[in-house]
Amino acid sequence: MTPTLVRHHSRTATAPSAGTTGRARDWAEIQERMLFPLFEAAYERLDVGPSTRLLGLDCGSGLALLIAASRGAAVTGVDGPDRAARLALARERLAPDSGRPGAAGRGPVRLVTGGPADAAEPDLPPFNVITAFEPIGCAAGDTEDLVPALRAAVGLAERGSPVVLAGWGPPERCATSAVLRVATRLTTRVSDAPRWRPSLRDDLEDVAARAGLKPDGSGRVACPFGYADLDSAIRGLMSTGAFDAAARATDQAQVEKEIVEALHGHVRRDGTVWMPNVFRYLIARTP
Numbered sequence: 001m002t003p004t005l006v007r008h009h010s011r012t013a014t015a016p017s018a019g020t021t022g023r024a025r026d027w028a029e030i031q032e033r034m035l036f037p038l039f040e041a042a043y044e045r046l047d048v049g050p051s052t053r054l055l056g057l058d059c060g061s062g063l064a065l066l067i068a069a070s071r072g073a074a075v076t077g078v079d080g081p082d083r084a085a086r087l088a089l090a091r092e093r094l095a096p097d098s099g100r101p102g103a104a105g106r107g108p109v110r111l112v113t114g115g116p117a118d119a120a121e122p123d124l125p126p127f128n129v130i131t132a133f134e135p136i137g138c139a140a141g142d143t144e145d146l147v148p149a150l151r152a153a154v155g156l157a158e159r160g161s162p163v164v165l166a167g168w169g170p171p172e173r174c175a176t177s178a179v180l181r182v183a184t185r186l187t188t189r190v191s192d193a194p195r196w197r198p199s200l201r202d203d204l205e206d207v208a209a210r211a212g213l214k215p216d217g218s219g220r221v222a223c224p225f226g227y228a229d230l231d232s233a234i235r236g237l238m239s240t241g242a243f244d245a246a247a248r249a250t251d252q253a254q255v256e257k258e259i260v261e262a263l264h265g266h267v268r269r270d271g272t273v274w275m276p277n278v279f280r281y282l283i284a285r286t287p
Helices: 021-046 063-070 081-094 146-154 176-186 203-210 230-238 244-249 252-266
Strands: 053-057 074-079 109-113 129-136 162-168 214-222 225-227 273-275 278-285
Touching: 021 063, 021 081, 021 129, 021 162, 021 214, 021 225, 021 230, 021 278, 053 063, 053 146, 063 074, 063 081, 074 081, 081 109, 129 146, 129 203, 146 162, 146 203, 162 203, 176 244, 176 252, 203 214, 203 278, 225 230, 230 252, 230 273, 244 252, 252 273
Parallel strands: 053 074, 053 129, 074 109, 129 162
Antiparallel strands: 162 278, 214 278, 225 273
16 A cells, blocks of 8 residues: 655744654654655555564554554564653544553554553553564664663564564665755764664665574565655655754754755646655564
8 A cells, every 4th residue: 555645744944853742743743654664564464463472662653553442463662761752642542541442343442652662561461472573774874772762562472473674775766865864964962862874775674683583484575655745745754753863963954955955756647746765575484
């Protein structure tokens, strides 16, 4: 299924900073849905359903969890306190009364602030699916926190459970790569800023090996980024957090100007913005 163009969102003079409710809502309403085909492809391959007990790492505002719960899975999502605003939106979507089952026809939902260890629940059966849908492969060092999180999550899962890792596809097949390079260009003077780098063929396999997981298949999914206009594109892209360091190194207006220039070739005659992308997922197994 291909995501539709998102509706128009008017842009304020100063876009919300990362971690705020406004930025989290931009992610939930504009950007997160671009990964819908990735979530669906992985769930179809694993036959996620009522017998699934899923742990979602870095669950954000919860769209992937919502899809799994709608298939009948029991889902637990964890995310860090630095993304509390996204997790609050996940609670709105999934579990208005924390700890209670979701809406009719959905599996039960738990949302936890913290890491995998905080999701441990002695009275519940172990998980049999783990997902890490936060795409890796566009910034140097973007796997450093993921590996220990996966190692911690393995201890909460049944032996041989599938673990889904996700990443960007080859740069030549991801139109958004050129836009992400803007962040690196604007942060050349900031020594600790994340640097864009082209994704590598074995990025996901490398993460799996470091986490003690055994690869068991992979796939590629088209995830085009489609926006109703430039304003929506800017809000959506900024909500990813990829440009936060650039905004600190220069200013918000300069970052937005550079993004608009990078998007120039992707604006269609009707004003919509369309960037074809390919994402990759890896299925690995817990030991």
